[in-house]
Amino acid sequence: MPDAPQITINQLEQLLQAKQYPKILEITKPTTGQPAWQALFHALALAGSGLIESALQQTRALLQLDLSPLSSIDALRLMGLVLEQRGQPELARSWLEQAAGLDPSNAAVSAAITRCRPPKYLSLEVYSHSQQTSLLRYSPREASQYIYSIDIVGTCNLRCPSCPVGNTDLGQRPQGFMQLDLFKDILAKIIQESPDPEPQIWLFNWGEPLLHPQVAGFVQAINEHGLKSYLSSNLNVRKGIDSLIAAAPTDLKISLSGASKETYAQTHVRGKFDLVVENMHKIRRALDRHQSDTHVWVGQHIYQHNLNEISQMAELCRQLKFAHHPIPAFYQPLEALLEIAQEKDINAPVLDLLLEHPAKYIRRFQEHRDNRYDCELRFNQTVINYDGSVALCCSVYKPENQLGISFLGQNFSAIEKLKYQHSFCTSCYKYGLQYAPSRIHDVN
Numbered sequence: 001m002p003d004a005p006q007i008t009i010n011q012l013e014q015l016l017q018a019k020q021y022p023k024i025l026e027i028t029k030p031t032t033g034q035p036a037w038q039a040l041f042h043a044l045a046l047a048g049s050g051l052i053e054s055a056l057q058q059t060r061a062l063l064q065l066d067l068s069p070l071s072s073i074d075a076l077r078l079m080g081l082v083l084e085q086r087g088q089p090e091l092a093r094s095w096l097e098q099a100a101g102l103d104p105s106n107a108a109v110s111a112a113i114t115r116c117r118p119p120k121y122l123s124l125e126v127y128s129h130s131q132q133t134s135l136l137r138y139s140p141r142e143a144s145q146y147i148y149s150i151d152i153v154g155t156c157n158l159r160c161p162s163c164p165v166g167n168t169d170l171g172q173r174p175q176g177f178m179q180l181d182l183f184k185d186i187l188a189k190i191i192q193e194s195p196d197p198e199p200q201i202w203l204f205n206w207g208e209p210l211l212h213p214q215v216a217g218f219v220q221a222i223n224e225h226g227l228k229s230y231l232s233s234n235l236n237v238r239k240g241i242d243s244l245i246a247a248a249p250t251d252l253k254i255s256l257s258g259a260s261k262e263t264y265a266q267t268h269v270r271g272k273f274d275l276v277v278e279n280m281h282k283i284r285r286a287l288d289r290h291q292s293d294t295h296v297w298v299g300q301h302i303y304q305h306n307l308n309e310i311s312q313m314a315e316l317c318r319q320l321k322f323a324h325h326p327i328p329a330f331y332q333p334l335e336a337l338l339e340i341a342q343e344k345d346i347n348a349p350v351l352d353l354l355l356e357h358p359a360k361y362i363r364r365f366q367e368h369r370d371n372r373y374d375c376e377l378r379f380n381q382t383v384i385n386y387d388g389s390v391a392l393c394c395s396v397y398k399p400e401n402q403l404g405i406s407f408l409g410q411n412f413s414a415i416e417k418l419k420y421q422h423s424f425c426t427s428c429y430k431y432g433l434q435y436a437p438s439r440i441h442d443v444n
């Protein structure tokens with residue numbers, strides 16, 4: 001008889017919640033005569049580690065066995081929760097719904113099902129003219145609320161080589177600052193017609209919002225309507241920080257790359273790292289002075305040249321009590337990715353600095369695309385340029401991929417119609433670049 005595992009089911013559940021998958025895999029290593037409940041935890045940890053196909057196969061087999069002291073409801077519930085944790089809400093939902101079918105009284109399962117469903121304000125399916133088929137909606141990944149992304153500044157002081165502002169001919173795109181009065185009219189229309197009664201208002205897309213001398217006024221206008229405001233900044237500014245923090249935006253992301261002058265300037269071209277750090281301290285002091293609960297976080301773009309600077313930035317964030325999220329840097333805009341997908345030659349030295357060349361991740365997207373799904377950048381966002389015109393989505397940059405209309409001049413459904421007819425979405429889907437769930441596959 002093999003030794004009983006030196007851990008209880010409760011302890012394994014706690015490890016599961018804490019995403020300690022390697023530890024669970026070690027503890028529940030398959031042995032002869034292993035109890036089925038222990039093998040179940042092994043499969044759950046495999047799913048958490050990204051080996052989802054194998055995990056589901058094993059769990060389906062285990063559901064035929066005696067899992068006592070656990071039940072099959074526990075197995076369905078736990079697998080649903082792990083799949084949700086792993087960012088697979090569509091799959092998670094089917095396991096959770098089976099668990100709820102057998103035991104409708106579990107509040108945690110009901111709450112997870114709600115999180116995994118498309119939000120109530122979305123229809124479950126849409127007919128897309130550009131794909132000539134009906135597509136399914138799902139729980140959006142970027143935000144659980146509808147997003148209005150409003151570029152209050154249609155230009156930037158930096159020239160990051162991975163961003164179209166740094167790698168595209170700027171003569172093609174109009175540049176300027178949004179008038180506060182225009183913004184207030186836009187907000188009033190949003191309040192009146194937004195599908196979601198509490199949409200998120202993002203004050204950026206391809207510009208630097210802190211360059212706007214009235215940025216605090218934009219936040220105040222959003223606050224007056226009781227909505228949430230989101231900003232993202234390169235923080236290369238000399239004024240406006242105190243008044244912005246006094247206005248209490250909901251969320252402020254600080255975008256940077258390196259944690260030293262040299263690496264930073266390579267990927268945030270024209271940027272001054274010392275000024276960014278000075279402003280980070282300024283933000284901390286302003287937050288304390290105004291007793292503000294704005295959520296401030298650093299999104300550190302990770303390239304090969306700054307991989308060894310993650311811990312340095314994490315330490316600075318710890319000292320300043322900011323959250324820190326290292327994010328693999330990607331290349332934009334979508335028009336350039338489409339060219340890469342079409343195997344056109346793009347001569348951009350920054351591509352060699354990325355952790356993975358876009359040609360490689362595009363191939364992976366294409367292999368696993370699930371064309372049943374709608375693109376979240378279309379169904380859950382509206383993007384408005386500084387002059388009040390509307391973009392097809394947040395990822396496109398070229399003038400021909402704007403919708404050619406003013407936000408104030410058309411109602412919500414007319415704007416949706418134009419999005420769902422756009423030929424650029426046809427090309428985007430053809431090359432598997434849409435922002436939508438993939439088919440499951442084991443990821444090591």
Ligand SMILES: C[S@@+](CC[C@H](N)C(=O)[O-])C[C@H]1O[C@@H](n2cnc3c(N)ncnc32)[C@H](O)[C@@H]1O
Nearest residue numbers: 162204205206207208232233234255301329330
């Ligand atoms: C184009 S920026 C505009 C806002 C502002 N200028 C900034 O940089 O934060 C919009 C978002 O894209 C993100 N971003 C820009 N370049 C990126 C890259 N190479 N990899 C990952 N995210 C990037 C930024 O962090 C920011 O949140």
Ligand code: SF4
Nearest residue numbers: 156158160163165234
């Ligand atoms: S990523 Fe932001 S800071 Fe960099 S060029 Fe683009 S808009 Fe400017």
Ligand code: SF4
Nearest residue numbers: 375378393425428434
């Ligand atoms: S399908 Fe492509 S172009 Fe169309 S909205 Fe989605 S990301 Fe943008």
